[in-house]
Amino acid sequence: MIAEARMDALMNQGWPAAHSTELDGWLVRHNAGVTLRANSVLPASAPFDLGRALEYVENLYVAHDIRPSFQISPAVQPSDLDAHLAARGYELRNPTLVQCAAISDVLAKLPAPPFEVDISTTPSTGWTDRWWSVDGRGDDSRPIAEQILVRGKALYAMVPDGAQAKAIGRLALVDDTAGLYCLAVDERFRRQGLASAVIHGLLQAATTKWVWLSVLEDNAPARALYDRLGFQTVSRYHYRVKA
Structure with missing residues (x-):
């Protein structure tokens, strides 16, 4: 690890x-x-x-x-x-929590998705629309956030809904590892296996051996998914913010 x-x-x-x-x-x-x-x-x-x-x-x-x-x-x-x-x-x-797993082990636990999963090296407008609808701050900072997305090498997965996205995810490619970010599913399509489909698409396209991610300790649904996929906690962090 x-x-x-x-x-x-x-x-x-x-x-x-x-x-x-x-x-x-x-x-x-x-x-x-x-x-x-x-x-x-x-x-x-x-x-x-x-x-x-x-x-x-x-x-x-x-x-x-x-x-x-x-x-x-x-x-x-x-x-x-x-x-x-x-x-x-x-x-x-x-x-x-910071968790890590071998990509081959995760893929072995994921069935081939019954959904179309588009993979790109840049985020489309539909991708960023979905991300911002789930994780956005509701202000005019979206252009600044989008600059973070494309500042490093990454893959972008999207389950399309026309020009829009039902679900999205980002895989940052760093050295000989990959980091899973921005996993988001439209609330209208949750509990249909879309998050697993996005993870499968991203990891199948990766050329690295290891994948890592961070998940809030109190995010029980996400932690349950990652546990099923074999992720193990290797570190943790929190923030200290000036009152």
């Missing part, structure tokens, strides 16, 4: 921010406030002066009108950073 620190790095490459600033071992990401991952610090190595580093981060984010945020995993440096942030008034957000 994949080590926790490498998992952090892979996920960072799979969902890349527009701007990243190196700060004495920390990666300070900002992307106009769109998505928490792309607007949080990835603390990979301990800075020499923790107090100064925290002040720098907070000032930088405030200057960009972004709430200071940190992604906290078992590989966080310094190891007690979570406690420092809690004492500083940072709130815990989005406890998330």
